[in-house]
Structures are given as structure tokens and as C-alpha cells.
Amino acid sequence: MRKLMFPLVAVGLIIVLGLWSMRAGAQSQFGDANAEPAPFNPQMAAMMSMLIQPRHAKLGLAGQAENWPLAQYMLKELKQGFAITARSVPRWKGLPVPDLFDAAVSQPLTTLEYGIKLKYRQQFDEGFAKLTEGCNACHATTEHSFIVIKVPDASAFPNQSFQPKP
Amino acid sequence: MRSLVRIGRVAGWVLTATCLVCVSAWAGGQGFGDDDDNSEEEGPSYFGFVRDTKGGTVPDAKVTVSLKDRISIVTRTDALGTYKVPGFGKETDPNDVAVSCGKDGYKQLRVVRRPMSSKDPKIPIETECTLQPL
Numbered sequence: 478m479r480k481l482m483f484p485l486v487a488v489g490l491i492i493v494l495g496l497w498s499m500r501a502g503a504q505s506q507f508g509d510a511n512a513e514p515a516p517f518n519p520q521m522a523a524m525m526s527m528l529i530q531p532r533h534a535k536l537g538l539a540g541q542a543e544n545w546p547l548a549q550y551m552l553k554e555l556k557q558g559f560a561i562t563a564r565s566v567p568r569w570k571g572l573p574v575p576d577l578f579d580a581a582v583s584q585p586l587t588t589l590e591y592g593i594k595l596k597y598r599q600q601f602d603e604g605f606a607k608l609t610e611g612c613n614a615c616h617a618t619t620e621h622s623f624i625v626i627k628v629p630d631a632s633a634f635p636n637q638s639f640q641p642k643p
Numbered sequence: 644m645r646s647l648v649r650i651g652r653v654a655g656w657v658l659t660a661t662c663l664v665c666v667s668a669w670a671g672g673q674g675f676g677d678d679d680d681n682s683e684e685e686g687p688s689y690f691g692f693v694r695d696t697k698g699g700t701v702p703d704a705k706v707t708v709s710l711k712d713r714i715s716i717v718t719r720t721d722a723l724g725t726y727k728v729p730g731f732g733k734e735t736d737p738n739d740v741a742v743s744c745g746k747d748g749y750k751q752l753r754v755v756r757r758p759m760s761s762k763d764p765k766i767p768i769e770t771e772c773t774l775q776p777l
Binding site for chain 2: 568570571572573576577580581584610611614615617618
């Protein structure tokens, strides 16, 4: 009987551990469905994909179509996107995000603002090219030069017209 | 009967060990980024902007980061006008490290070190260098 004790204990332990691991497995790598909702705390990559990249594209498309009211609106949205991102992630990998944004985009944003106000396509294009350069310079500074932003050559928004309203 | 018990015992140990390894691996999850962070050993890095007197950033400026009487590292600012140099070791006092900058057609006007907001070694020592056109 004593000889059977160890195998019995081992089998019991296996069952307990098996159930425990099944529970852990059922919980999914994405979290526990029964947990309290956590505050949404998107990190830099998510902020860039949500607030910056689409607005940059829409601003470019609006300017190319010379849809100045939309360009004005998208410029404001893009600026707000940068402000929100800098407030949400003030430091990224130790680097000061507000200062990086300032160095990368402040000047081109001002150029763009005047281009839009004056409805002057050439100034808009220059400002937008500088803005895009700034994005890529910032990516290089933060060791993400493999993320290359460019002036949009097509719309990723099939449900939105960028042409000015007649 | 004896061999059956022995087989059961060995199987028990093997399965127990397997379960323990699996459970601990799942519980730990996986890391996401920052694996190459050596700031704990290297001490804080040195980062900053080189600007002109109008506040604009100066790309391709020469930046020298020197540890008192021992070592100097020369680098250049990138397209955004920033430089970054790794730490000299966690035992190094950042006050012993001096930053200077230069570029053809400019002279150094001032060097300002930002007060450290945190003792987190991941946060670099930030020094801004201003250049004045000659």
C-alpha cells in the first residue's frame, strides 16, 4: 500500500496541475473576460496608428484635392493628435516626446497652416513634404526608421470623398 | 507489480515537471520590446538637442560628450537636431560629464542641462546646446 502512495499522490498532483493549467489556458492570452474593465491606456504605436497616421493621410489627400475646409479641419485634428499623444506618452524609451514632436513637426505645421489659409497649393505641398520628412526624422531618432511615411498617392478611405464640395 | 509502480513513479515525475514548466511559462507571458535596454548597467545615457539662437534645431552639428579627464565621445546630431550617447557606467556621476557642440559657421553660445525629473536610469541626462551664427 505504501508503495502505491507515491504514484497516487503524483497522479493527484497531475490532475490538480492539469486543471490549473487548463484554467490558465482558458483565460486566453488576451486577458480574463470576467476582469474589471481597465482604463484604456494606448501606447505610442497605437496612438500613431489611431491619431496620427490616418490624419496625416487625410490632410494630404484634402490638400491634393484643394479641399481647403477639409484640409483646415484635418490640420487641426492632426495637431490635436500630436498634443494628445504627447500628453498620454510624455516619454517614450526615455526620450521627451513633446520635444521630439516640436522639433519634428512644429515648423511644417505652421507652413501648412499658412498654405491652407492662403489656399496656396505649392506652399501646402512644401509644408506637407516637410511634415512627412519630420515624421521620418523622428522615426530615425527613436530607432524606428523602418517605418517610412510618405505623401499619400491613393486614398485608404473608400467611404470618404476628398473633393471640395461644389 | 513492482515494475508497474516504478513506471507510474517515473511517469508521475515527468508529467509533474512538464505541467510545472508549462504553467510557469504561461503565467510569465512574453516580453514585448525593451529587451536591449542596458541602462541599468550603463547608467543614464546623454541626450539633447542642438539649437540655433532662434530655437530651430541644427542637424549635423558636432557634439562632444566628455567624462572629466578620461574619455570623450564625439557624435553628430541627426536630421531632428538630436544626439544620444550611451552612459559611461552606473558609477559615473553625471556632474562629471560635460557636453559641448559646434558647427562650421557657428560658435557655442550656451549649454543648459535640464533638471532631472526622475532617477529612472532609462531617462537620459538631457543637455541642450545652443549655437550662434558667426
